[in-house]
Amino acid sequence: MSKIVIIGGVAAGPKVAARARRLMPDAEITIIERGRLISYAGCGMPFYVGGQIKDFDQLFSTSYGVIRDEHYFMNEKGVKVLTRTEARAIDRQKKEVTVTNLDTGETSTIPYDKLVLATGSSPVVPPIPGLDLKGVHRLNHPDDARQIVEQLEGVSEAVIVGAGLIGMEAMEALLKRKIFVSVVELKEQILPGVLDPDLAAVLAFRLEEEGVEFHLGKKVLRLEGDEEGHVTGVVTDGGTLDAQMVIVAVGVRPNVELARAAGLTIGETGAIAVNEYLQTSDPDIYAVGDCVENLHLVSGRKVYIPLASTANRQGRVAGDNVAGRKSKFKGVLGTAVLKVLGWNVGRTGLGEQQARDLGYDVITAINATHDRTHYYPGHDNLLIKLVVDKKSRKLLGAQAIGGGDAIKRIDVVATALHFGATVDDLFDVDLGYAPPFSTPIDASHHTANIVRNKLDGLARTITARELKEKLDRGDDFILLDVRTPEQFNYRHIEDDRVMLVTLGDLRRRIDEIPRDKEIVTLCALGVRAYEAMRTLSGAGFKDVKFLEGGLQGWPYELE
């Protein structure tokens, strides 16, 4: 009888066990888990902290209300789970794992035919004095979530250290609890590694309007506490922030100690190296989930991007392989999505700077648009950015933010990326259209067309940041706002160089526009500004460009 041993019982491990069981009815399948809890919905923790999920058990329950514990695995899957049991060493010669029962201290060995490492990741602990103060938390385990909820009382101000995915989710959760939240981030932007700085700036600008405070490019020096050892503030190189609660979310690192001690190859990213069958350097040992590195399917490089979706898909693949079915895990696209304060945020593939760092000659476009027809009630805004290789016209990546349905577009581009699509191909895909869901030319198509217009020399653009720098620098140019007077009066960029000529009047009033000056056209979304640019170019104006993303993508104050 084949013996399958899986180390790690959170996400990928149980998935391996379930799949292997369906394929191998007679195998002896054992999961070893250091913690008390297994198969929990780690991604649900922020919603428990925020109060949208009332019942802690929901994080461990199936959709039909059964708690996923040792009994569940034994009864429904015929899988043995040893909790509070730590794997201490792997003897690859003898093919056995030495484990210690953390409650009794007892040590024993478990033999395996195939071993699967699903050892996960651990939160990075930054070198900040004061992390041991009361009221300082992380949000990587259900016990963390429970602790935070238990200690919410009396907290009116909190600081999140780190503006990554978990930091943003923690921020939203505490805001829902009516706590004032500041976020301190070492990098100059929120969601570094997820969004490019341009979209991150727009998102941060909008989130601050919702009452959160970002301290970007700031380093936490230490945490301060009172005599009772409870945190009272966060000292940064930009000043001190009061806080009765601090959540540290500065990323995770793969748990590779066991693998390293067993002599398995650790990859260049610091995570366990596996082949496309998820086999480690020992063919009888597989590794899955947050402890492994993956092939990035766009760059061809190894990356460490630990995500629950990857862990689960890998679980199925490894389950196949331990059962002797050859199954491949091809790699990842770095797709990541997030909902924060009503904003949908997503990315896939390479970011602009990532792509440049890899040597691509990159062209990008930012498109401000509606997710659905503007006459359909409930339509909302979207800002989509595409990153494209100039030479091959191949898609490299996409990012999107907005109150509108950004995630559908991210999944569409992810699918296109998977198949090596060019930006032209993206426009060719027959996507679904009806007013409740999209526009006749979908937002992703439209964004592709902006890139194509740029590639083909029809569209010349300037980014919000470049325009802001031009304005601040005092350049001599015309900023031609082509919106309606009503829209202009509602809000506009206040500057002497701004000139209002509504698009519908432009052909008639074209002689009022100076021909010897650089002209930047501007509107709400970019559509009219592009039309104006084409009209002026067609009339012989030599130096015209339009503001990409319009005022919807303008992350600075307006009058």
Place this chain on the structure above:
Amino acid sequence: MSKIVIIGGVAAGPKVAARARRLMPDAEITIIERGRLISYAGCGMPFYVGGQIKDFDQLFSTSYGVIRDEHYFMNEKGVKVLTRTEARAIDRQKKEVTVTNLDTGETSTIPYDKLVLATGSSPVVPPIPGLDLKGVHRLNHPDDARQIVEQLEGVSEAVIVGAGLIGMEAMEALLKRKIFVSVVELKEQILPGVLDPDLAAVLAFRLEEEGVEFHLGKKVLRLEGDEEGHVTGVVTDGGTLDAQMVIVAVGVRPNVELARAAGLTIGETGAIAVNEYLQTSDPDIYAVGDCVENLHLVSGRKVYIPLASTANRQGRVAGDNVAGRKSKFKGVLGTAVLKVLGWNVGRTGLGEQQARDLGYDVITAINATHDRTHYYPGHDNLLIKLVVDKKSRKLLGAQAIGGGDAIKRIDVVATALHFGATVDDLFDVDLGYAPPFSTPIDASHHTANIVRNKLDGLARTITARELKEKLDRGDDFILLDVRTPEQFNYRHIEDDRVMLVTLGDLRRRIDEIPRDKEIVTLCALGVRAYEAMRTLSGAGFKDVKFLEGGLQGWPYELE
């Protein structure tokens, strides 16, 4: 100066004009439109009828509130529009179009260098006596929508003839006006050509719970009216339905008369034949939108699928080509989406029967699932069906219905289809996961896995219809419900052959299950039933299958 003449000013025509103008600042561009209204949002009409769009003008307005009329096209685009002007003949030798002003009766000729036919489609008029009665409408033009709204008063019962996309939208619109609606459809299902009968049956069952009444497989014989010539009822071969309003929505046919008279090739579908540059058989004449046939990218056959999304994308391509840029329209996937009474409905590629008719050896799977993690508030149901070619494992099509986000999955499969993906490829795509948007293994991945499990001999299934027939036929078998007792007591199939063994008890109670009988396992969604099937198969049971789509996909009464 190049002369571009476009016949048709609704969707594709204006799009051609706008694109051509951006590329050809000096060209003379003229749109000829028979009607009074141009560039209207035909797809928005049902929402005007339903009252969600209050203002008729919204159907003609840009997102920034400017009415798209002749002045708009002249002022913003430099495009001349002649409304109430009918193109009567094309002289291909002289390259001119004979037009008649419908208000003055004056006839003149307009010369062209490139001509674009965007003549659209007209509603099919079925041979039903009584169509001229007052209160009988169609919903193909904004004037139709306005008439319906003007005549709503006093209407308490309405009949829709035709259960296609427009029929369903009209149905929802009238329901929103608190009118009792019956729908008569000649075919045995709703949404023929959009959904396969299995998903259509589930959707119809659910929509009837919302208070609509379907009369499927019924033929309308005539409409009845009162002395004042107002409609009072619809006589079908299944009885008479009272109605103070009737909307006839039995499809559209392409307007090809002008093209045919000019000697242009009409395709096998009856629509204008074009090559991939959207050129007709005359290289100086292009055709776009509802009047042309398209290449179906999965089947390789010509199809007539008139949709606004196709029209708009074709407009850009033809705009390129009349301007001398070689641009291709590769074809369509038959993607169509719809929102009806809170249900999201979509399809792409080939339906099951379509695929069989084309000679494919087809395998399908229906997956009942959640669109998001079950613990996230607001998650909703989904039913996804994939159609796959057994031999090549290539995706052929997908359909989805549900309160949950079906459309994202349709767009993902459409994108995969475009690139010739196999069902295995679909699972490999790195889609975005976070609890507000999906499950760690996305619904589309999960559906792909069911197909793969069937292909690989791991999953054996039975459809709802097959099971119903088995039950009705009196077959001797065990219907093993593996849900919890609470779920079972809430609702179940009432039959002597039903046996309740909760999945968690199955391994312990396995000896209670007769080994000599055929067993069909059953649960809410299908996940536990599959697990039970694998458990029983693993224990040596020979004839086990599970109900695909579970009770969520069961379109019959339950106790």
